[in-house]
Amino acid sequence: MARFDTLNTAWMVWDNPAPAPEGAVLEYTRELEKFLADIERRAFRMAQVALRDPDDALDVVQDAMIKLTRSYASRPSAEWRPLFYRILENGIRDVQRRRTVRRRVMSWLPGPKEDPDNEAQDPLENVADLAPTIPERLMQAQAMQRLEVSLRALPARQREAFMLRNFEGMDVADTASAMGCSEGSVKTHYSRAVHALRAQLGEVW
């Protein structure tokens, strides 16, 4: 019977793990929540720029949040941001790979072809909460839309470097950490991205 009791206890712990000391958890949770709240909207927009689809972007952001909190929350909070964006970028690449595979499979099947990248073709569908009655807001939204299209045309590493440096405002060291490359590579990718974007968007933009 002793063995049964031990196993039973183990199952009880498995199903209802004992909470950690309340004070420590509270402080750690608050800090983590503050970090995620600060970063989540920008992360979503960056994922949306890369993936076009808002639902996919939300899924990728949520996965990145969960992975960060589960696996890296014990790391110093200064490391959270590069780690988070590294996880996010991996998630974005996974979705893009799955889409590529799906597209290849669909091309072999008869019937209407599904292109997952065309799910959100209405250019204004992804524009966030704009007020069409205000021409300036509309022009800004259109300019952002053009920037997004140009960003998607960039190689993945250039897009990543540009978004982390320009959109997220990360310094070169943190960007290098998030991208898993040297600072020199970050500078090269970023510089090429800026030149390519300016060439695509032209002087009028």
Place this chain on the structure above:
Amino acid sequence: MGEQDENAFEMRSSALFQDSVEGLDMRIRSRLTQARSAALEAAATRRPWAFFGGKMWTPAAGVTAAAILGVALWVGSPLRDHPVSSPEPQSSFEDLDLLAASDEGSPDAMEMLQDDIDFYDFADKTAISGPAA
């Protein structure tokens, strides 16, 4: 394309991005809040083994569980104890009678074995040369 133009471009793109972030609709904001709560909840309720190198032990635990399951299935498998099954209970009894009546090395058993060998020899030759006309 001067450095000034480049800076202006960077500032403009950054400002446009920030505007688009500020303009996210309530549905997206709400879903992001839910995602954050789910992530924090997941972190709070993670399994106790995760604190003791759960990642490292997960594959080993999986292999062990599979091995135990395999042994359990083999031990409990009817094939282990009854390699030949018959749909009719009566014929099973007949088989048992035959087996009980003839121990190994007895003339009956040897005769049955010889019959089998002859049959397989015949079948093999027929398959190679084709059926007789």
